[in-house]
Amino acid sequence: DSGVTQTPKHLITATGQRVTLRCSPRSGDLSVYWYQQSLDQGLQFLIQYYNGEERAKGNILERFSAQQFPDLHSELNLSSLELGDSALYFCASSVGLAGSSGQFFGPGTRLTVL
Amino acid sequence: TQLLEQSPQFLSIQEGENLTVYCNSSSVFSSLQWYRQEPGEGPVLLVTVVTGGEVKKLKRLTFQFGDARKDSSLHITAAQPGDTGLYLCAGAVGNAGKSTFGDGTTLTVKP
Numbered sequence: 001d002s003g004v005t006q007t008p009k010h011l012i013t014a015t016g017q018r019v020t021l022r023c024s025p026r027s028g029d030l031s032v033y034w035y036q037q038s039l040d041q042g043l044q045f046l047i048q049y050y051n052g053e054e055r056a057k058g059n060i061l062e063r064f065s066a067q068q069f070p071d072l073h074s075e076l077n078l079s080s081l082e083l084g085d086s087a088l089y090f091c092a093s094s095v096g097l098a099g100s101s102g103q104f105f106g107p108g109t110r111l112t113v114l
Numbered sequence: 115t116q117l118l119e120q121s122p123q124f125l126s127i128q129e130g131e132n133l134t135v136y137c138n139s140s141s142v143f144s145s146l147q148w149y150r151q152e153p154g155e156g157p158v159l160l161v162t163v164v165t166g167g168e169v170k171k172l173k174r175l176t177f178q179f180g181d182a183r184k185d186s187s188l189h190i191t192a193a194q195p196g197d198t199g200l201y202l203c204a205g206a207v208g209n210a211g212k213s214t215f216g217d218g219t220t221l222t223v224k225p
Contacts, residue, residue: 002156004156042215043157043202043215045213088154090157092156092157098206098207098213100144100162100206100213101145101162102159103147103204103213104159105149105156106156107155107156108155108156110154
């Protein structure tokens with residue numbers, strides 16, 4: 001158990017819909033990272049928040065957005081969903097800003113868009 | 115963009131064999147991590163290396179960081195079926211705020 005929690009574990013929805021994925025970091029960790037993993041794309045970095053502020057952006061679509069709340073939990077919002085958005089979405093956390101001591105990953109949310 | 119190339123992409127061996135997988139880049143990293151991921155689960159951090167030439171051992175796993183901090187290797191001795199999984203390396207550059215992940219090596223150890 002990494003100490004990072006993600007909900008829900010599974011999500012099935014239809015094209016065009018909007019969903020919210022939730023992540024609670026390990027106690028004491030200030031950085032939260034979001035990743036997308038699909039069979040043909042590997043682990044793709046989406047976005048990072050540090051202590052409530054956006055710190056780094058990766059290959060995140062404009063249809064996707066995220067935020068980190070004062071209690072440090074984070075949400076990833078996916079809208080106007082397409083079939084290609086079906087993937088595993090992971091949240092990770094680390095103590096510091098750069099994650100240079102490693103990141104701790106949650107169990108993931110499996111999103112299926114029908 | 116810092117790219118991490120991992121090789122081989124796939125590796126299938128018999129229980130008891132030794133193996134080495136590689137993680138290479140043209141960029142210099144302040145630290146490098148190795149993770150193992152099992153299907154449907156999140157990656158699990160195995161080790162972090164920060165000093166050029168550093169060698170770390172974790173039971174049957176030996177991790178080495180290249181002298182120039184551009185590459186790393188993972189050697190497994192006497193592989194077991196429980197070592198099966200996707201091995202990912204990730205490099206961090208200073209306080210850039212994110213790590214770059216390689217595409218991974220999928221290891222299958224047959225009993």
